[in-house]
Amino acid sequence: MDRFKAKAHTLGSVFSHLLDDGGILAVPVDDDFWSTGISELPPGRLVSVFENAADWTSWEMHPNGDELILVLSGRLDLILETASTCRTETVQTGQFIVVPKGVWHTADVPEPGRALFITAGEGTQHRERSPGY
Numbered sequence: 001m002d003r004f005k006a007k008a009h010t011l012g013s014v015f016s017h018l019l020d021d022g023g024i025l026a027v028p029v030d031d032d033f034w035s036t037g038i039s040e041l042p043p044g045r046l047v048s049v050f051e052n053a054a055d056w057t058s059w060e061m062h063p064n065g066d067e068l069i070l071v072l073s074g075r076l077d078l079i080l081e082t083a084s085t086c087r088t089e090t091v092q093t094g095q096f097i098v099v100p101k102g103v104w105h106t107a108d109v110p111e112p113g114r115a116l117f118i119t120a121g122e123g124t125q126h127r128e129r130s131p132g133y
Contacts, residue, residue: 011116016047018118038121046121052076052109059127061104065120070096074113079106079133086133091115106133 009016009026017025020043027033027041029048038046045065052074059081069078069091076091081104091097093113099105101120106129 011047011049012051017041017044018047019044034124034126038124041122043122046117046119048117048119049114050117051112051114052107053112055108056106056129058129059104059106061102061125062099062120063102063123063125065101067099067101067105067120068096068118069099070116070118072114072116074109074115075111076113076115077108077110079108081105081133 007026013029015027015029017027019025025041025044027037027046030037049072069076071091071093073093075093078089078091078097078099080087080089080099088108089097104127
């Protein structure tokens with residue numbers, strides 16, 4: 001059996017899904033991924049890269065695990081919402097932050113760039129972001 005079936009992928013247009021059993025899947029991403037595709041994946045964590053050219057237009061929350069955000073270039077002002085307040089943490093090139101599971105978050109982008117995300121994606125929720133936050 002040929003266990004070596006390597007193929008290069010571009011992180012961003014394809015997610016890497018780190019399976020709980022130690023395996024790794026390449027997952028093509030389309031417009032319906034977060035509404036339908038995510039629920040079809042086995043348990044694990046998604047690894048993705050996104051361009052951050054403008055402030056995020058929505059909030060998100062991951063109920064099944066923490067999220068690691070590593071800024072590869074640029075700067076993010078990550079806004080974290082708790083039951084009593086919102087706070088902002090600046091994350092610059094080469095830095096990472098861990099967003100605890102269940103915490104709603106969004107970001108302003110004072111310096112465009114790219115970031116790598118490692119997320120327990122199943123159950124991810126999104127909501128509109130209103131002006132001012």
